[in-house]
Amino acid sequence: MGIEEFGGGQGPRPDVLVVTTNDVPGHRVTEVIGEVFGLTVRSRHVGSQIGAGLKSLVGGELKGLTKTLVETRNQAMERLVEQARTRGANGVLAFRFDVAEAADVGTEVCAYGTAVVLARE
Numbered sequence: 001m002g003i004e005e006f007g008g009g010q011g012p013r014p015d016v017l018v019v020t021t022n023d024v025p026g027h028r029v030t031e032v033i034g035e036v037f038g039l040t041v042r043s044r045h046v047g048s049q050i051g052a053g054l055k056s057l058v059g060g061e062l063k064g065l066t067k068t069l070v071e072t073r074n075q076a077m078e079r080l081v082e083q084a085r086t087r088g089a090n091g092v093l094a095f096r097f098d099v100a101e102a103a104d105v106g107t108e109v110c111a112y113g114t115a116v117v118l119a120r121e
Contacts, residue, residue: 008074016081018092018113026121033089033115038079042072043106069107073097076111089115 010018017024076097084092095113102108 027118031117036083036115037112038076041108076109080111084115091116091118
């Protein structure tokens, strides 16, 4: 697996800019739309759980699980961006991820932030 399979985030010049900061240099917030989020819950199949259990005995990275988590985070972020776009935003400030166990059957990943309309200064 190449490094490109373990990354995420946005490509160049997205129509909805997502940042972890509270502001964007060279831009001003003209409207605060409000909280947006993208949510997904994933479960692992029995084969991957057995493989992860065996791998944990000898140590090392669980690459299959890492790749699944990257895909899950990317899906949550895509849902957040779609929600922001639908509500008329062109930016999301204070972007974060939250990860939790979902009733012992999967992993919940929530991407959240504040949807805004940005204008260049």
